[in-house]
Amino acid sequence: MVKTKGKVWLVGAGPGDPGLLTVKGERVLKNADLVLYDNLVGKGIVSLIPPFAEVLFVGKSAGNHTMPQEAINHILLENALLGKQVVRLKGGDPFLFGRGGEELEGLAEAGVAFEVVPGVSSPLAVPTYFGIPVTHRDCCSAVHIITAHGKAGAKPIEWEALVRAGGTFIFLMGSAALDEISVNLIKAGMPKHTQAAILERGTTARQKKALSTLENIVCEAKQAGIAAPALIIVGEVCAYAHKFSWIEQKPLRAVRIAVTRPRKRSAALSAALAEAGAEVVEIPVIAMRPRENIPALDRFFEELRCPSPSEEAKGDGIWLAFTSPWGVEVFFDQLRKKRLDIRALAKIRFAAIGQTTAAGLEARGIIVDLVPEHFSGADLAQALKDVVKAGECVLLPRSSIGSEELCVELGMAGIKYLDIPVYDTVPEHFYNQALGDTLCEDLDWIAFTSRSTVENFAQIFGCEKMIGKKALCIGEQTAKAAEEYGMETLIAENATVAAMIARLEKYVSGGN
Numbered sequence: 307m308v309k310t311k312g313k314v315w316l317v318g319a320g321p322g323d324p325g326l327l328t329v330k331g332e333r334v335l336k337n338a339d340l341v342l343y344d345n346l347v348g349k350g351i352v353s354l355i356p357p358f359a360e361v362l363f364v365g366k367s368a369g370n371h372t373m374p375q376e377a378i379n380h381i382l383l384e385n386a387l388l389g390k391q392v393v394r395l396k397g398g399d400p401f402l403f404g405r406g407g408e409e410l411e412g413l414a415e416a417g418v419a420f421e422v423v424p425g426v427s428s429p430l431a432v433p434t435y436f437g438i439p440v441t442h443r444d445c446c447s448a449v450h451i452i453t454a455h456g457k458a459g460a461k462p463i464e465w466e467a468l469v470r471a472g473g474t475f476i477f478l479m480g481s482a483a484l485d486e487i488s489v490n491l492i493k494a495g496m497p498k499h500t501q502a503a504i505l506e507r508g509t510t511a512r513q514k515k516a517l518s519t520l521e522n523i524v525c526e527a528k529q530a531g532i533a534a535p536a537l538i539i540v541g542e543v544c545a546y547a548h549k550f551s552w553i554e555q556k557p558l559r560a561v562r563i564a565v566t567r568p569r570k571r572s573a574a575l576s577a578a579l580a581e582a583g584a585e586v587v588e589i590p591v592i593a594m595r596p597r598e599n600i601p602a603l604d605r606f607f608e609e610l611r612c613p614s615p616s617e618e619a620k621g622d623g624i625w626l627a628f629t630s631p632w633g634v635e636v637f638f639d640q641l642r643k644k645r646l647d648i649r650a651l652a653k654i655r656f657a658a659i660g661q662t663t664a665a666g667l668e669a670r671g672i673i674v675d676l677v678p679e680h681f682s683g684a685d686l687a688q689a690l691k692d693v694v695k696a697g698e699c700v701l702l703p704r705s706s707i708g709s710e711e712l713c714v715e716l717g718m719a720g721i722k723y724l725d726i727p728v729y730d731t732v733p734e735h736f737y738n739q740a741l742g743d744t745l746c747e748d749l750d751w752i753a754f755t756s757r758s759t760v761e762n763f764a765q766i767f768g769c770e771k772m773i774g775k776k777a778l779c780i781g782e783q784t785a786k787a788a789e790e791y792g793m794e795t796l797i798a799e800n801a802t803v804a805a806m807i808a809r810l811e812k813y814v815s816g817g818n
């Protein structure tokens with residue numbers, strides 16, 4: 307028995323779409339010290355590898371061969387023996403033509419602890435993403451999953467037996483052998499007009515298909531330019547693709563887009579993009595660091611403190627204007643630390659720059675008095691100018707790099723204000739260079755939601771990854787920053803997730 311607590315998890319990453327990683331797989335991945343992955347693992351899943359983990363790419367990269375299986379087995383064993391939590395991410399399911407068994411041999415022999423997390427396997431998931439049910443009561447009662455690429459010396463496929471058994475046939479690792487497969491099936495007695503399809507990179511933004519009869523599929527595949535990784539499916543069920551194709555109806559189905567928002571704030575944008583069919587790669591480039599000591603806020607809270615609950619609340623003539631949900635979060639954390647609650651804020655009026663910030667306040671029991679029609683610092687200043695009376699004061703608990711515009715406008719209007727930096731935004735601690743390169747390559751779009759996301763992206767990954775690339779921007783200021791880095795920009799009509807998506811959909815559908 308080994309004495310260290312090292313352990314290896316073989317985790318099925320599914321066929322590409324990050325939404326198809328299992329909940330358990332994600333949980334395991336988040337605790338990894340070392341992650342090994344290869345080409346079949348979707349980029350959206352690679353981006354979930356925790357920033358503090360060591361990462362090793364063991365697949366084929368331009369000019370380099372895949373790492374030999376023995377070397378991978380050795381790395382798994384060595385690192386587990388060092389006491390690490392090792393995650394081996396594998397495309398689809400680890401045990402289906404995934405050599406998962408081989409990876410476990412050495413571990414079992416050495417008495418190293420391991421677990422296997424099953425994955426959503428490509429032969430089931432990929433046809434689904436093309437509207438092909440692998441079985442259907444009307445036409446087949448069996449499904450066979452076959453590799454067209456066995457170990458040298460393995461028993462050859464018994465084509466006659468296969469054709470006699472009937473059902474749906476799914477061939478993995480067979481795109482280069484499509485010709486051979488179709489010829490053998492026909493020779494073994496399968497009708498030439500049997501429906502067949504070859505499906506490339508299913509569940510990703512690059513998914514592509516050729517659909518035809520067994521006789522013509524090779525020609526169709528050539529015309530469509532199908533390449534590996536792809537799977538071949540033969541059987542009458544392929545005909546349902548015409549009726550049941552569903553992802554092809556989605557407006558952003560061919561879009562691979564990076565979301566650069568901080569992890570905690572990316573959910574809404576990522577989910578809405580995925581819903582519209584996009585393949586989302588989360589690359590957070592910014593993180594929020596709350597300030598521990600905020601003397602201006604401490605003084606303000608002391609002014610609000612009433613010696614007894616029966617006394618009327620203080621704070622007349624004060625506006626609290628929030629420009630981000632983070633400002634709200636830090637403000638209320640500080641309030642609680644001082645052992646005060648919303649009763650102390652009863653006399654205060656509240657403004658929020660936009661709906662998300664307003665929702666953050668509402669969740670804490672405050673219905674906001676003022677939200678400008680358009681979400682920008684200038685619009686918030688304008689809205690405040692209309693309501694703040696002489697002698698009243700606006701407090702701005704916000705980022706230490708909040709836009710100047712808001713203060714300048716308030717100052718010019720003669721409104722008293724106090725800018726209170728309550729948090730700093732810092733570049734997200736980032737992975738190793740190779741992982742960064744993997745995540746950034748072959749993106750169609752990068753979504754930016756603030757000037758600092760643009761600047762941090764450049765700082766972390768380098769400007770050369772931005773020149774000539776397409777940026778989906780939340781507003782003018784963000785777009786200006788992206789243009790400074792030579793990016794082509796698309797600007798949302800207003801600063802909301804819905805408007806960003808609507809803008810991209812319009813562009814993709816040819817509306818410019």
Ligand code: SAH
Nearest residue numbers: 321398399404427428478479507508536537
């Ligand atoms: N363990 C994997 C299969 C590994 S074999 C699983 O369970 O899915 C690799 C083969 O799987 C590829 O050659 C291809 O035939 C198929 N494959 C994997 N992902 C695919 C995808 N997204 N689209 C099409 N075929 C895929």
